[in-house]
Amino acid sequence: MKNILLIFIKYGTHLLFIAFxxxxxxxxxxxxxxxxxxxxxxxxxxxxxxxxxxxxxxxYLKLDEQNDSLxxxxxxxxxxxxxxxxxxxxxxxxxTLLLQQYSFIPAEICNKTIHLRNNYFTLCAGKxxxxxxxxxxxSTEGIVGITTKVSENYSQVxxxxxxxxxxxxxxxxxxxxGNLVWKEANPRIMTLEAVPxxxxxxxxxxxxxxxxxxxxxxxxxxxxxxxxEIAKGSSNYVIDVGLFNxxxxxxxAYLVNNKLKEEQLNLENDIxx
Amino acid sequence: xxxxxxxxxxxxxxxxxxQGLVFRRIAFQMGDFAFIHLFIYPIIILxxxxxxxxxxxxxxxxxxxxxxxxxxxxxxxxxxxxxFTAYIRNFVIKLLEPYSGYNVDESPTLSxxxxxxxxxxxxxxxxxxxxxxxxxxxxxFVFFFEILMNTIFSFIASILLVMLYQLIFRxxx
Numbered sequence: 001m002k003n004i005l006l007i008f009i010k011y012g013t014h015l016l017f018i019a020f021x022x023x024x025x026x027x028x029x030x031x032x033x034x035x036x037x038x039x040x041x042x043x044x045x046x047x048x049x050x051x052x053x054x055x056x057x058x059x060y061l062k063l064d065e066q067n068d069s070l071x072x073x074x075x076x077x078x079x080x081x082x083x084x085x086x087x088x089x090x091x092x093x094x095x096t097l098l099l100q101q102y103s104f105i106p107a108e109i110c111n112k113t114i115h116l117r118n119n120y121f122t123l124c125a126g127k128x129x130x131x132x133x134x135x136x137x138x139s140t141e142g143i144v145g146i147t148t149k150v151s152e153n154y155s156q157v158x159x160x161x162x163x164x165x166x167x168x169x170x171x172x173x174x175x176x177x178g179n180l181v182w183k184e185a186n187p188r189i190m191t192l193e194a195v196p197x198x199x200x201x202x203x204x205x206x207x208x209x210x211x212x213x214x215x216x217x218x219x220x221x222x223x224x225x226x227x228x229e230i231a232k233g234s235s236n237y238v239i240d241v242g243l244f245n246x247x248x249x250x251x252x253a254y255l256v257n258n259k260l261k262e263e264q265l266n267l268e269n270d271i272x273x
Numbered sequence: 274x275x276x277x278x279x280x281x282x283x284x285x286x287x288x289x290x291x292q293g294l295v296f297r298r299i300a301f302q303m304g305d306f307a308f309i310h311l312f313i314y315p316i317i318i319l320x321x322x323x324x325x326x327x328x329x330x331x332x333x334x335x336x337x338x339x340x341x342x343x344x345x346x347x348x349x350x351x352x353x354x355x356x357f358t359a360y361i362r363n364f365v366i367k368l369l370e371p372y373s374g375y376n377v378d379e380s381p382t383l384s385x386x387x388x389x390x391x392x393x394x395x396x397x398x399x400x401x402x403x404x405x406x407x408x409x410x411x412x413x414f415v416f417f418f419e420i421l422m423n424t425i426f427s428f429i430a431s432i433l434l435v436m437l438y439q440l441i442f443r444x445x446x
Contacts, residue, residue: 013327017360020335024356027349028409035412042413 102217105130105255107137110154114161114187114248121145121157125255131155136215136256142222142245143167144253146215155255159247161187169222169241170210171201177210180222180241187248190223192239197230199237207241214261277322277378285317285337293344308419308426314341314351315402316435318359319395324377327363334359347410354406358398365397383439395435396428403428 008015029039107125125131127150137144137157145159146167158165161182169192170177178194192207205225211218227240296311318334325333338352345351366381369390375381383391407423408414 013331013360016328016331017356020331020356021353024349024353028353028412031348032350038412 103257103259104138105257107131107155107253107255109251109253112159112247112250118163119159119161121159121253123147123155123157123253123255124153126151126153126155128152129255130257131255132257134215135258136217137253138216138220138256139245139250139253142243143209143216143220144245144247144250147255157253160190160243161247167216167222168210168212169207170212171195171199171225172206172208172219172221174199174201177212178236178239180207184240188243188246189226190241190243192225192241193236195237195239197235197237201225201228201237201239203227207239214258214264216256217258277380281317281321281380284320285333288314288317289337289340289344292341297344308422309430310423310427311434312399312403312406312427312431313434313438315355315358315399316395316438318355318362319398320380320382321362322378322380323366323375327360330359330362331356350409351406353409354402357405358402361401362398365394369394383436384443391439392432392436396432399432399435400424400428403431 029036105125107123107129109121110124111122113119113121121137121144123131123137131147131150133147133150135147137147137159143160145157145162145165147155147157149156160167160180163182165180165182167180168177169180176195176199178192180190180192183191195201203225207222207225209216209218209220209222221244223241223243225239226242228237230236231238292312292314296313299311314337317337318330321330321333334355335352338355339349341351341355342348366375371386371390376385379385381391381394386394404420404424407420407427411420414420
């Protein structure tokens with residue numbers, strides 16, 4: 001007790017100074033709004049960084065465990081896939097909701113160009129596997145393109161990255177739709193045209209297929225809005241869309257087989273006549 | 274001794290009122306430039322008698338600072354800076370000690386210790402005070418340029434004001 005008192009007598013000024021500064025600091029951040037905001041921001045940035053670091057560390061420590069479980073999962077899936085290839089034909093029905101309107105045919109991409117103005121993909125799946133012209137081609141992350149010519153064992157695809165490719169796309173949650181075309185040299189950016197300028201869109205919105213053609217099912221994710229503007233004198237947006245899938249880094253795709261396509265086309269042609 | 278305390282208290286009250294009612298409203302503006310603010314109240318701490326115990330200096334700074342803050346409605350900012358100034362005042366006094374030493378019962382005024390001594394004493398403490406004050410006011414060194422500009426220009430204006438004050442009131446007020 002005596003020692004504590006001695007400390008107070010000896011260092012009292014310094015302690016008082018520190019105590020006052022702490023009181024002021026609390027006062028400043030609690031009463032002055034601007035200072036409080038700055039304090040809270042700084043604090044949250046700091047703690048976020050700290051949390052991220054700790055998360056990274058713990059993730060790293062868990063890697064071994066995750067590797068093990070992934071290897072086991074892989075082995076199990078290989079088992080299933082190989083068995084299925086033996087027992088069933090190549091086309092698998094994946095969609096069970098829409099009366100199985102769509103079935104998907106897995107296909108490997110055997111050849112592709114990316115850096116030309118008009119690119120073509122070739123799939124290792126042809127008539128034998130059920131491929132037809134004007135079928136949609138999708139990947140697990142987004143859409144790829146549309147088939148044009150089909151031979152016995154191969155099919156040619158006009159991918160998104162082609163000056164003539166036109167995909168009907170809409171903004172998720174809105175019913176406005178437009179044409180998705182490739183204008184830039186960048187294989188990750190597409191342009192969405194003909195969306196009227198009264199549509200309330202913002203950067204980061206998801207672009208999905210509209211389903212207004214018979215080629216793609218509706219609401220397949222394509223990409224997000226990275227930028228948009230209204231051209232002078234136009235009433236439509238010009239929207240830059242960042243694709244979800246990197247077509248450059250794609251080795252596997254699925255052909256979309258719309259079983260009701262002919263029915264729909266027949267009906268629509270009837271109306272024309 | 275007693276008269277010294279009375280004098281100090283009266284001086285403090287008058288200077289707080291002067292700062293809070295008059296100098297608070299004065300901010301020179303030159304074009305886009307609003308960096309000049311006048312500060313006189315740190316002189317209250319500067320002019321406390323030399324041998325005042327440190328703990329009392331800091332307490333006085335606490336009270337004076339909070340009264341100034343009440344005028345500026347910026348709770349704790351002036352007080353924080355002023356307490357810091359009071360905390361380092363003794364170091365500065367020790368640093369500038371002349372060969373003959375101080376008369377510890379007196380206030381370190383211009384008339385007692387000479388023009389150059391007082392100028393360096395006031396300059397050091399005012400500069401530190403202003404820099405501390407504007408740093409706390411901005412609360413982030415993101416605004417370092419503004420802090421520096423504010424400090425430098427307010428420093429020049431305030432030190433002129435303080436020297437003027439000391440030259441006018443020569444008799445230890």
